[in-house]
Amino acid sequence: MSRLKNISIWLIWLSIFPTSMTYLYFAIEPNFTGYWVDIIAFAIIMCAVAYFPIQVGSITIFFINGVSFAVFLYFGLFAEIVLTQLALISLLIKIKLKKSEFYRIATNSTMLFLTSIFAAVVYYALGGTHGVLSLNTLDQIIPLVGYIVGSIVVNQVLLALIDIYVKGNKFTGIPSSLLVDSLVTAMIFPIGLILYILYLEIGLSAIFIVGFPAILLSVVISTYHKGQQINKYLHDTSNIGHELSKKLNVKDVLDTFVEKVHALIPMSYIYVYDITNSSRSMNMIRYVSDDETQHLQDISLEYGEGFAGQIYKEEIPKMLVKRSQLGKIENSEIPEEVNSAIGVPIMRKNLVVGVLVIASKRKYAYEKYHLMLLEILGNFLSVAIENARHYQSEKNKSQCDRLTGLYNYRYFTEHLESYAFDLQEKELDEELSIILFDLDSFKELNDTYGHEAGNEVLIELARRIEAFVGEQGLVARYGGEEFTVLIKGYKHHEAVDWAELLRAKIAQEPFKVTNHMLDHQDPIKIYVTASIGVATYPDHCETPDELIRQADRSMYVGAKRNGKNRVASAEEAI
Missing domain, CATH: 1.10.1760 (Arp2/3 complex 21 kDa subunit ARPC3)
Incomplete structure (x- = not known):
């Protein structure tokens, strides 16, 4: 006011x-x-x-x-x-x-x-x-x-x-x-x-x-009403747990958690910290404020530092309901206008893996049952994050290449088939192009510098391709030293030009390798080239699932057999 x-x-x-x-x-x-x-x-x-x-x-x-x-x-x-x-x-x-x-x-x-x-x-x-x-x-x-x-x-x-x-x-x-x-x-x-x-x-x-x-009637009814309110809180808390269990990635878990808790418990701020126990450091991974115009920079705390750091160190929940109590905390991360705060450790396997803090500008904003609710919610959050990470890990194992982190051949082909089926069901015509490339003389590279050096090149190559493609396409490791890119909405000549830029980026910039078999231990630079084949639907095939075969053929017939380090169109292989 x-x-x-x-x-x-x-x-x-x-x-x-x-x-x-x-x-x-x-x-x-x-x-x-x-x-x-x-x-x-x-x-x-x-x-x-x-x-x-x-x-x-x-x-x-x-x-x-x-x-x-x-x-x-x-x-x-x-x-x-x-x-x-x-x-x-x-x-x-x-x-x-x-x-x-x-x-x-x-x-x-x-x-x-x-x-x-x-x-x-x-x-x-x-x-x-x-x-x-x-x-x-x-x-x-x-x-x-x-x-x-x-x-x-x-x-x-x-x-x-x-x-x-x-x-x-x-x-x-x-x-x-x-x-x-x-x-x-x-x-x-x-x-x-x-x-x-x-x-x-x-x-x-x-x-x-x-x-x-x-007086007794006032006390009894007030106590009864508070009990009913706590029961409602517990019911809502249980619903939050069920909602979190449905989320399959950590971001969705955290977004849902802060949204639901912010609506359930009166607060002005909510903080969620993630803990790296090896370094005893805390990083804020979620923050919500009633003041939407207020932007808070990332907070990092050390073991025992600030309000959240004390909870990490002591491994027990804390409730402070007066500014004088908060003012005694050294290096506090809590804003000056806050008068009440609750913090609970997020436990997993008897180890503190995070800290959850809510704060209010009101004095005496919280009671013991709020602390109990937050402890329950912290347990729900811990389980939900663990489940989401496990799901994501298993999903990555089935969909991603372990060395490069790119999608694997299985995922790539399933995605292409699913997309092609969707186009067919909707009776849509859309140009799809596959760029398939193979590193030239990669066996010689492994024989000369060792397989560890070859792996370094593959990892760096995957990073370059992802950076180059960005949101414009889907990148996958086809197998061995072969990679493939799916792009949508490009004319065939545009896809060929795009592939030529990618070829030049691979050839012109050397790869820095540290794990090699040479006598000295200094890093070395290795130049690598790639032969690339490009095919486009519907120009070179009747169905999208034939694209890989056409691109593979153009790469070997049009690029490998004609001197390597070049881009070949499917039209050259016909």
């Missing part, structure tokens, strides 16, 4: 509350002689009930409305306002406002004050009085109903005004919370009537007879 709006809220409170309370005191001249113990007892009950609010969605249920109603009926408006304000202080102590939320003191105090005033005005306008009431005539019942209805309506109007002015939301009509608030009030105010009637009959004892059950 802007500083100007914050100041204006406090000025509104100052202009309304102190002056109005002073006026009411001198106008009403309240006299509680002989009733101070009763007033204090009512105040204690109201503060105790306010300390255990029941939060249902965005609706906060206070049993203080019932108790304050009894106070209003017997002692009048001034006593009801004072005790309600004291109960508000008790509530604000419980929720632990941070400095940036102090404006809520003024807004809530003003709202409760004006609600009391307007409800009382309706009550007096309908002929209501205070003290000992029989409540058995229509003249005395109508003001009670007016007070209750006036309290609900004014409260909702003030909530709407606060929502518009403070939060900047647009007015969209009568809020849906009005019905809920009405039902809650219908439940609470009868408690106030019962308390009032018993107070008339037995005095001070009635406050405790009704008040203590009200």
